Amino acid sequence: MTVTAATTAEGAPTPVSVTMTKALNQALRDSLSDDQNVLVFGEDVGRLGGVFRVTEGLRKEFGPERVWDSPLAESGIVGTAIGMAMAGMRPVVEMQFDAYAYPAFEQIVSHVAKMRNRTKGKVSLPLTIRIPYAGDIGGVEHHSDSSEAYWCSTPGLTVVTPSNPADAYSLLRESIASEDPVIFMEPKSRYWMKDELALPVQTAPMDRAQVVRVGSDVTLLAYGPTVRTALAAAEEGADHGLSIEVIDLRSLSPFDDETVSASVRKTSRAVIIHEAAQFGGYGAEVAARVTEDNFTHLSAPILRITGFDVPYPSPKLEEYFLPTAERILDALESWDWEL
């Protein structure tokens, strides 16, 4: 996969192999350097550098007044970050694991999302909440949830998720710079993915989806961890004569109708892929709005390849739960291609 738009000005550093964790780490470092108001805190983000090492070395470099370990209390972390943002800071907090963000649910949906609205724009909360999410890492219970639908159905929040190191860097820089609060979802299974990359990098704007593989028969809509799955399906599909387009949504809220509709009008077919359960999931919203805007251009119903409607399973059952390239291709076969 190619990384888009790396700046190649003269004297720019040579691309090197960069993991997503490293890219995120560099984005935090650069944001802390550029703006004294940026603060990083959360559970174990200081000395340890975060359980996924995303914040490694930052405490040492910027000091415990800019990067520190908070008490173990997610609502407390988000609630105090709200106060800090009201006082003019730009906090970046970590929820450590997806399901551990749930104690902070009230603070996020009742206050983070609404402060700007309830104060008629007088108080904005430039706050970034990093949530490592999704599975496929052999995690035990409560370590593999995909909670994006909760955040996406909350007006006032911006929800983004990178699928590769370049976007991880660029999206995080933009999230921290945003005046609106951002739920920044990091796909855990992609943390160790490497790309040849020269940082800093500027990819597409944070509200835009990206066509990551061009095709003409069908559009696969994926984000975060499932972009890899979709690309694998496209690769395999090509062997069977299918030309598959893959879109990395990147921004879940707002949704980039323009890029998605243009693709669906070209291919006339779409499949949305995510790890979260299907019922009431994010894919339902995507299917509905893409249908509303493009009904006459569609030659098949929009399908969803998702996790099952069960709680996220134990590691030994993960492989049966997660969306696979095979399931995507099976779904494509289920359509009547003669229509």
Added chain:
Amino acid sequence: MTIDVPTSRRALPQLQPVSFIGADGQPTDVPTDGLTIPSDRTLLGLYQKMVQVRRFEAQVTHLTRQGRLATYPSAAGQEAIEVGATTALAPNDWLFPTYRDSASLLTRGVPVTEILSAFRGDWHCGFDPNEYHTSPAATPLATQTLHATGFAMAAKLKGEDACTLTFLGDGASSEGDTHEAFNFASVWQTPTVFVLANNQYAISTPLREQANATMLADRAAGYGMPGLRVDGNDIAAVFAAVTAALERARNGEGPTLIECLTYRMESHTNSDDPTKYRDAEEVEHWKQFDPIDRLEKHLRTAGVLDDDVAAEITASAEELATSVRDAMNTDAEVDPSELFAYVYANPRANLISQQEKLEAELATAAQS
């Protein structure tokens, strides 16, 4: 095994609430826990504010019964806490109030129309928080205690002088956020004052079913911060305690919890019937400890309040009530496009198209 007692280990607060002025207006013999009674001059100013606040609460409650406001949680009976704590703040300090703290907003200088905007249904927060250094009143319980802690942390990191004060109730003290805020504030040593208005009831649930603690101020000890229990109907005690706590905060000595014992004289809001959950005797009992009556007795005995001054104060309270009535007699115009105006800093396509649909709908309705 020997145990070193850390210097941060605090003794439990004294059981008897600190009170300078008794129900009879006479000085009490309660140990003052290091606090000093405010001057009579200060007390006269506080008295005037309390009289105004009570008139305000009565007027607004009346307007709610007339249907001019959607709801109103009155703080009648709790004026000493609202006025005493808020007056102790410096202009640069920030207040983090709850839904029952309209009187504190009034004390902070927020205009009545801007205070009542939320209850009239115009907008969730009717004032500019930055103008009054006051956060929007929080309705979810205890969430604001964390905002106050975070704001104070930012002030501390920036080396600014600002302290924060937040109100919470006895019911809110059971919420997890309260415990997280106490802990964060103490670990971080933020300049925060937690004023716990223990008014005995959370809607209808009495204190004995809310907490099994001897007193809520005891909780401070577990977080390594000082706790203090004061008579919440004695404004001299409230003002002195908050002033001392703010001084500690400003000196970099961290947060303080102040439990103020009081009683909610009205219902929770206009939609509940307090006779279902408390008896008249209890209400009568608490009337003896009225915060305004006792201060009036004290000030008259001290010779700083006479009939003329009292008449002036009553007149100023009546003026305020009139202004509240006038303000609420005219319905504020609402602009439907404001629905979409403040959700995001950057406009969003889906909101723009929804706004256009609404505007088209309204234009059609206007034509027919």
